[in-house]
Amino acid sequence: MEQGYRSEVQERALIVSLQMFSLILERGVSLLKTQLDCGEEPRLVVGEDMQVLLPAIKIWCDWMLCHSTVWNPPPSCTDYRVGPPGDAWSRLATMANLLDKLNYTRTVLIQAKDAEGREDELELVKLPEDTTLAGFTPLMSNPQDPCYVEKTEDMDIAQVCLRISKVLFFGQVFLCGLETPVLKLQKNEMGMSEYVSVVEASSISSPSSPPEQSDSELLVESYSEDEDGPVSTMKRLPSSNDVFDDNGAPLALGEIRSLIERKEELERKQRKQDRHRQRVQVS
Numbered sequence: 354m355e356q357g358y359r360s361e362v363q364e365r366a367l368i369v370s371l372q373m374f375s376l377i378l379e380r381g382v383s384l385l386k387t388q389l390d391c392g393e394e395p396r397l398v399v400g401e402d403m404q405v406l407l408p409a410i411k412i413w414c415d416w417m418l419c420h421s422t423v424w425n426p427p428p429s430c431t432d433y434r435v436g437p438p439g440d441a442w443s444r445l446a447t448m449a450n451l452l453d454k455l456n457y458t459r460t461v462l463i464q465a466k467d468a469e470g471r472e473d474e475l476e477l478v479k480l481p482e483d484t485t486l487a488g489f490t491p492l493m494s495n496p497q498d499p500c501y502v503e504k505t506e507d508m509d510i511a512q513v514c515l516r517i518s519k520v521l522f523f524g525q526v527f528l529c530g531l532e533t534p535v536l537k538l539q540k541n542e543m544g545m546s547e548y549v550s551v552v553e554a555s556s557i558s559s560p561s562s563p564p565e566q567s568d569s570e571l572l573v574e575s576y577s578e579d580e581d582g583p584v585s586t587m588k589r590l591p592s593s594n595d596v597f598d599d600n601g602a603p604l605a606l607g608e609i610r611s612l613i614e615r616k617e618e619l620e621r622k623q624r625k626q627d628r629h630r631q632r633v634q635v636s
Contacts, residue, residue: 359428368428371441374413375430378444381406385451398457398513408482410448411516412492414523419494427535427552442528442550446536449524449548457517460510463501475501478511524548 359367384403388395397404417424430440468475478500486492502511525548528535536548 359423363423364428367424368430371424371428371430375439375441375444377406377409377413378441378448379439381410382444382447382451385448385455389451389454394456397510398455398459398517404513407513407516407520408480411480411519412482412486414520415492415495418523418527419492419496421531425531425535426533440550440552442535442552445524445528446548446550449521449536452517452521453525455517457514460502460506460514462511462515462518463503465499465501468499468501471501474504476504476506476508477501478508478515480512480515 381403384400384406388400388403393400395401399407427442462478463471463475483497500515502508524536525538529537529548534551537551538546538548541547
């Protein structure tokens with residue numbers, strides 16, 4: 354693929370993929386915030402739920418690391434928002450900030466160049482996800498730099514620490530080091546350094562964007578019958594705060610929907626009767 358060019362199909366596929374990644378990151382950020390707020394220090398660095406998500410996040414980072422020409426420049430996800438406001442890049446920046454606060458360096462990872470001559474003392478850290486995806490074409494160009502730990506170390510902890518290191522490298526080093534950076538390090542209001550996304554997120558909704566809709570509003574599809582057949586139209590249900598019963602109390606949304614359906618049913622019957630009378634008069 355030519356760098357900087359994507360067909361419409363590629364663009365949409367990439368957007369859907371990034372939205373999936375964003376949802377995983379959203380959940381991961383929530384779990385990490387809860388852990389840090391509670392002051393928890395699990396044996397395996399992160400909680401059980403985060404242990405499930407971390408391998409997937411690491412694999413996503415691996416794929417983007419070796420396919421930057423596919424997703425860079427990042428596509429606009431404004432028209433295809435899934436879940437709460439936010440994009441993959443801002444959530445990845447937040448995750449990098451949160452992971453950096455964990456005690457993931459308590460297990461010392463030893464690079465291959467520093468392991469020479471110490472093979473008898475060290476053990477290679479193997480990640481199950483890397484073993485499972487070995488030979489998977491989209492990840493074959495991903496550099497596999499071996500890491501080791503002392504044989505006395507807990508291998509489960511070492512695996513978690515290695516995953517965190519990989520994610521942080523992608524966010525803090527790779528994304529910040531691109532010719533047009535995706536993340537950058539800056540001072541926040543408290544004077545502390547943190548990573549933030551520099552990908553522009555347009556807040557202007559395009560004509561194809563679905564209208565904003567509150568929980569108290571619904572779009573319903575109604576059908577009107579005429580001589581040419583049924584015609585489908587879309588109607589917006591009024592807010593439950595705008596419709597009242599005989600006693601002046603606001604109606605529940607379910608009651609409003611039921612009343613509208615009943616009204617439309619009566620209108621259909623009335624139109625049917627009118628057409629029947631017209632045919633009788635003509636004959």
